[in-house]
Amino acid sequence: MADQTNAPRRLTRKGQETRKRILGVAADLILKQGVAGTQIDEVRRSAGVSGSQMTHYFDDKHTLVRDVIAWQAENTLESHRHPALGRLDTFEAWRSWAEMILERQTERGFRGGCEFGSLAGQLVECEPDLRPDLAAGYEQWRDLFREGLRLMRDRGDLLPTADPDMLANALLAALQGGLLLAQTLRRAEPLRDSLRAAVAHLETFAATPLSRED
Amino acid sequence: MADQTNAPRRLTRKGQETRKRILGVAADLILKQGVAGTQIDEVRRSAGVSGSQMTHYFDDKHTLVRDVIAWQAENTLESHRHPALGRLDTFEAWRSWAEMILERQTERGFRGGCEFGSLAGQLVECEPDLRPDLAAGYEQWRDLFREGLRLMRDRGDLLPTADPDMLANALLAALQGGLLLAQTLRRAEPLRDSLRAAVAHLETFAATPLSRED
Structure with missing residues (x-):
């Protein structure tokens, strides 16, 4: 669901993979540290992407969290x-x-x-x-x-x-x-x-x- | 439970009432805004107490949150x-x-x-x-x-x-x-x-x- 609804349509396959990787990293950190305890810069560092890459995929923390919700909803259905x-x-x-x-x-x-x-x-x-x-x-x-x-x-x-x-x-x-x-x-x-x-x-x-x- | 276990024993009856009032205000704010979104200074202002009063009852936010947990546990039993x-x-x-x-x-x-x-x-x-x-x-x-x-x-x-x-x-x-x-x-x-x-x-x-x- 995450990818169909929220992902910018212009992403290349490699771009989609990077976006998914960031989402996975963010979801893991949030699960361990909570939403409030997870800062976007920590997600960026853990995912090994640059600041401009990060902004390319997610405007801000709010967008990231919204996409993590969709990602976890999809994972739940998938499981x-x-x-x-x-x-x-x-x-x-x-x-x-x-x-x-x-x-x-x-x-x-x-x-x-x-x-x-x-x-x-x-x-x-x-x-x-x-x-x-x-x-x-x-x-x-x-x-x-x-x-x-x-x-x-x-x-x-x-x-x-x-x-x-x-x-x-x-x-x-x-x-x-x-x-x-x-x-x-x-x-x-x-x-x-x-x-x-x-x-x-x-x-x-x-x-x-x-x-x-x- | 909150009062028996965590409250300093030296509190006067008035002190206990003030402490309870602060706890109630903190519990309400936390319910609406979440733990991370509730700052100790907002609790202090909403409860109408001074900074030194606040510190008298709760060393820091962590102590306050711990006491709110005990307070809500007791309220739950009471209900x-x-x-x-x-x-x-x-x-x-x-x-x-x-x-x-x-x-x-x-x-x-x-x-x-x-x-x-x-x-x-x-x-x-x-x-x-x-x-x-x-x-x-x-x-x-x-x-x-x-x-x-x-x-x-x-x-x-x-x-x-x-x-x-x-x-x-x-x-x-x-x-x-x-x-x-x-x-x-x-x-x-x-x-x-x-x-x-x-x-x-x-x-x-x-x-x-x-x-x-x-």
């Missing part, structure tokens, strides 16, 4: 395009989703939390003009969940009373809250319990009783 | 001491809890999100020495939930297989994630759906089938 997850349209896929997130977070010692959610938590009140960008990121993510849940309902895996909107909201909120708690406590349990509860809630809408193979 | 919630040890109390949070957030247009969680989201990575304070706040909150759930299990309202630790984690994560999403989207649905799903999950552990009066 769901894993073969084991398919279209998130089976109970098994949702269980794999929960376990995969838990594994990833455990590997990194629960540091950094949610790449996207941490931006939302830092920016939503103090940078009002970035709130629509943050909201758009969450909406795309929620749409991805809802699409899989709709397929499950249309196929008859979920009861007709199952509401894909509500279930998608509950799953995304469980993920965001579980990540923040696990990040703060540096422990798996809050994330594990939160995700498993949300998936168990989804399973209560199964049209036919579930075995572990469903 | 659960509402007659309708009792000890959060009935299904009805949990349903009231969810609706009460939803009402409060709706009244304020979903601005500000979670007073405590927003501090966690902003500070957990970039202020490592404050992480234990944030973790302690979440643990007290989780303990409050767990205590009510334990009472429910010990009383036989919940099945013996119900795990108060896991349920407490899931309820707290649902709240934190739902608040962050509702705050970002300025909409009730994510919070409503998240809380209702978490309470519905709790209800699946009811020892006897529930009517709406339980």
Whole structure:
């Protein structure tokens, strides 16, 4: 998304690569140091680009942060395009989703939390003009969940009373809250319990009783 | 908690009141502008105290932020001491809890999100020495939930297989994630759906089938 919507169209392929590299460096620094603690000059030095290159791609810190939001939103969607997850349209896929997130977070010692959610938590009140960008990121993510849940309902895996909107909201909120708690406590349990509860809630809408193979 | 643990013991009652007033002003500014966007001098001016008074109560911004964390943790616990919630040890109390949070957030247009969680989201990575304070706040909150759930299990309202630790984690994560999403989207649905799903999950552990009066 970042590249389609915000990148200047005139960039060469090499220019696009440089821009992406800067975005990656900025995203990493922001994850470790926070938005307020990350200065554009540090990003420039870490990315190994000159001041004029930096200005060529990003007018100022505000532009950079806005593009980091779009970049992390895209990365988040991309991380769901894993073969084991398919279209998130089976109970098994949702269980794999929960376990995969838990594994990833455990590997990194629960540091950094949610790449996207941490931006939302830092920016939503103090940078009002970035709130629509943050909201758009969450909406795309929620749409991805809802699409899989709709397929499950249309196929008859979920009861007709199952509401894909509500279930998608509950799953995304469980993920965001579980990540923040696990990040703060540096422990798996809050994330594990939160995700498993949300998936168990989804399973209560199964049209036919579930075995572990469903 | 703030007053017992961090406040200098020599403070007179008037001193304690001034200190609390400064903390309240700081907490409000931080909620609106973020930690990084709130300077100690602005807090001082908004609270109407002199520079020497400010230094008397808070050595520096770091001390002030640490005390705001403790203050918001205490406020959070306090907000659960509402007659309708009792000890959060009935299904009805949990349903009231969810609706009460939803009402409060709706009244304020979903601005500000979670007073405590927003501090966690902003500070957990970039202020490592404050992480234990944030973790302690979440643990007290989780303990409050767990205590009510334990009472429910010990009383036989919940099945013996119900795990108060896991349920407490899931309820707290649902709240934190739902608040962050509702705050970002300025909409009730994510919070409503998240809380209702978490309470519905709790209800699946009811020892006897529930009517709406339980």
